[in-house]
Amino acid sequence: MYRFKCSIGFVQFRGVLVASIRDVAKEAGVSLGTVSNAINRPEVLAPRTLRKVQKVIEDMGFVPNASARNLRAGRNRVIGLVVPDISNPFFTDLAKGVNDAAFAAKYVVILCNTDESTEKENQYLDVLSAQNVEGILITPARDTNRALASVTEKGIRLALVDRPALGLQACSVAVNDSYGGSLALTHLQELGHRNILLLTGKEDIPQVADRNAGIREALKKISAAERPEITELRLDSMSAASAYEVIKRKIDSGIDFTGIICGNDLIALGAIRAFREKNIAVPEEVSVIGYDDIDFADSANVPLTSISQPAYELGYAAAELIISECENPERHVHQRIEFQPRLIVRSSTAPTKSHRANLKIS
Amino acid sequence: MYRFKCSIGFVQFRGVLVASIRDVAKEAGVSLGTVSNAINRPEVLAPRTLRKVQKVIEDMGFVPNASARNLRAGRNRVIGLVVPDISNPFFTDLAKGVNDAAFAAKYVVILCNTDESTEKENQYLDVLSAQNVEGILITPARDTNRALASVTEKGIRLALVDRPALGLQACSVAVNDSYGGSLALTHLQELGHRNILLLTGKEDIPQVADRNAGIREALKKISAAERPEITELRLDSMSAASAYEVIKRKIDSGIDFTGIICGNDLIALGAIRAFREKNIAVPEEVSVIGYDDIDFADSANVPLTSISQPAYELGYAAAELIISECENPERHVHQRIEFQPRLIVRSSTAPTKSHRANLKIS
DNA sequence: GATTCTCCTTGAACCGTTTTAAGCGATTGC
DNA sequence: GCAATCGCTTAAAACGGTTCAAGGAGAATC
Structure with a gap:
């Protein structure tokens, strides 16, 4: 010095x-x-x-000194990122995308992890507005959070990630969850599964609701004879541990399904672990399909069939969007970017026994 | 409003x-x-x-207004967290610990991901000091980063995470890497492995160096007759993809080892994927031991034997340490917290064939 | 040589707080 | 009855930058 x-x-x-x-x-x-x-x-x-x-x-x-600079200029090159579960590789990748885009624009990211709780989400929103961040990127835990609207009233720009901006003055970057749901259902249906378990989080989690809607939509298009029966099971938390416990209990009380559609890959991994422990073969006896296609899906015990979402790109695009809004507020028009999910078939799904038999006959 | x-x-x-x-x-x-x-x-x-x-x-x-407040009072309840690879679940868990501790103290965390690059690390350090953060938690990519010293000179408190504070005026929270290395080596040695590949990152990554040192230390204590031969192989990046490529090439040029000690679990997963592809059985033909014991280790294709580190606790403790320093600078004394790693044996390691034969004989 | 024009540089105002010495009215002490 | 004390409140000076009108030194023009 x-x-x-x-x-x-x-x-x-x-x-x-x-x-x-x-x-x-x-x-x-x-x-x-x-x-x-x-x-x-x-x-x-x-x-x-x-x-x-x-x-x-x-x-x-x-x-x-950034504070002095910000005080005068009213800008501080800080954005907030609010996600429900940073341990989930989907959100980790997303956060990495946000960080990289921010870094490129000389912005800095405050990371907030809400554990899927609206209360914690609101507390973080307060902290972020006190910090005077320029923009907030958020994957809201629930669709109806009035605190979101009040943030925009304070002049903090908002963008929704992995969610459309329902009735909010904000940009959004999302994946077509309804289509993703239908992809999963159709895949299992085509493999001959007629009794399918839907293993997701709470219904008020927007992504969960949308995928379920997509599944129901897809069901309607299937002829009554081939239409699978759906059972829903809600987890308190969308984690591997939670799925493991629930599926173990489910196995003890009797399995009445041949396929599971999981809310994310962690849930799928937890479920598979339970099956393995109880000596139920995946995919021979039960097919499991995950969601997100995290990096580990491929290295898993049973490599996971999953619905792939471009998490990194999602984050990168969202950060670019909000930063461009901050840099050029008057020229900015809110936009909505939607990515399409893709089905990635690996080893955790297979035709049902009867379906295989049918195939041989024909 | x-x-x-x-x-x-x-x-x-x-x-x-x-x-x-x-x-x-x-x-x-x-x-x-x-x-x-x-x-x-x-x-x-x-x-x-x-x-x-x-x-x-x-x-x-x-x-x-936080900027005005900070400008005048010199405090802003913001700390920075600088890690080499946030996609690595070890650092994700660590970051979660930091975030939770910060949240409890009404602090906020700026997350910085350096991709193992000292250059990016320095750029982030500049940004953080411009932002006037109260403290920085860092897992430095290299041991010799002079920029670190200059940060403390600017009045920003520093704490090292997953590293001892070598010659720096700073707290540190670390795991005994040398012991971790010896755990891994001893495990393989006891299983009869006499030719071991060390698959790590660049030597100037502190954790890598320390574990290697621990391994050499442990080697010395083994009688010459039973002492394994070690070969080292350095990866450019400590990622699954990098390990996968390197091991595939290695297989083509001939395997001269029966066990691998990997720098982290991602490397282990990448290696196992390469073996699987080339039809080399793990652990029957090659034993693989990872490091970090990430959540996913248990759900992996071959459940990973690994060295467990308390990542979340590491982060939580570090954040508490730096926050207490910020709140009470005059009363603070720098301290060094060290956690002990643990060996978690799963299915990716097994006795060598000759060792099994020996066991039967005796 | 005076005037205009250019190109740089300067000084001062301002951003929204915190902090501290000073002020002020009421109460207490002698 | 006057000084000292007490309990609140206030005014003004920072904090470290950005911004902009105004100034000044040369060069160009007449």
Whole structure:
């Protein structure tokens, strides 16, 4: 650090001497405004002055104080990301996308993990607005969160991730969940499954509701004779542990299905673990289909058939969207980006026995 | 929002009217300093005044501007977390621990992902110090990063996570990597493995170096007759994809080992995938041991033997440490917390053929 | 040589808080 | 009855930047 060489006293800050723009100015023999220009509008300075100031900045290791900057400019290059479960690789990938896009634009991301709780979500929204972030990227735990609207009233821009912006003044980046649901159902139906268990989270989780809707939609299109029977089972938390417990109990009370559609891959992994423990073969006796197609799906005990969602791209696009809104508010128009999910077939799904028999006959 | 009722003009901010402390003061008929006191030191105000001001604050939905506050007070309840790879569940869990501890203390976390690059690490350190975060939690990509020292010089408190604080004025929370390495080696050695491949990241990654040191230490304690031969192989990135490619090539050029010690579980999964593809049985032909014991280790294709590290606790402890330092700088003394790793045996390791034969004989 | 024009640079105002010394009315002490 | 004390409240000075109107030094024009 340069501080010992500097002729005038630096400011005491947290017990340490830190250079301010004033110190740079004095050292470089220019005015304070010139230093500011060197940082923000180098093109207005004479090349000689610019170089001189830059050298001093470099030597002193000067970094402009973001708070002061923000106070004056009303901007701070911070966005918030609010997700229900960062341990889920889907959201991890999404967060990575957000981070990379933010980094490229010299923004910074505050990560908030709500554990699927609306209460924690609201607390985080309060904290984020106190921090005065420029924008918030959120995958809301529930569809009806009035706190979301009040955030936009405070001038904080909002974008919904993995959700359409229902009635909100906001951009959204989502995956077509309804189509994803229908992909899963159709796959099992075509393999001959007629009794299917739907193992998801609480109904008020938007993604869950949409996929269920897609499944029902797809059901209608299937002739009555071939139409599967659906049973629903709700987990308190969309985690492997929760699915493991529930499926173990289910096995004990008797299995009345040949296929499971899971709310995400973690649930699928938990279920498969339960089956393995009880010596029920996947996919021979039960087919399991996951959702998200996380990286591990391929390395799993039984490589998972899953519905692939572009998590990283989702996050990247969302961050780009909100950052462009922050940089250019007047020109911005809210938009809705929708990605399409894809079915990835691996080893955890197979035709039912009767279906195989039928195939041989015909 | 109150803004339409207020008699004087609010400040235009991001296209939206936002109340400042001045507006509150005017509305409540008190001075600006009194409002500040109502917020920060309610005990100095007369109860009547306090109630009056609080009511106005409530009605206006006033939230103090964090930038101004930070500028003046030098505190902002923000800490930074810098990790090499957030996609790695080890760091995800760690980040979750940090987040939970921060949330409990009403702090907020800026997440920074460096992709194991010192350059990106330094850029993030600059951004974080510009943001004036109160503290930084970091798992440095390399041991020798001079930028770290300069951060503390700027009055930003530092704590090292998953690393001891080598010569730095900082707390640290770490896992005994050297012991972890010896655990892995001893396990394979006891299973009869005499040719072991070490599949890790670059040597200058501190954790890698320490574990290697632990392995060499353990080797020395083994009698020459039983001492395994170690070959090292370095990956550019500690990811499944990288391990997969390298091991596939290795298989083609001939396998001269019966066991692999991997730098983390992702590497182990990538390696196992390569073996499976080439029809080499794990653990019958090759034993594989991972590191970190991520949640998924148990659900993997071949359930992974691994060295378990308390990632969540690591993060939680680190965050608590730095937050207590921020809240009480003068009373704080730097400390070093060390967790012990544990060996978790699953199915990816087994005795070598000759070892099994020996066992039968004896 | 005076005038205009360009190109840089400067000084001062301002952003919204916190903090502290000073002020002020009421109460207490002598 | 006057000074000292007490309990609140206030005014004003930071904090560290950005921004912009105004100033000043040369170069170009007349």
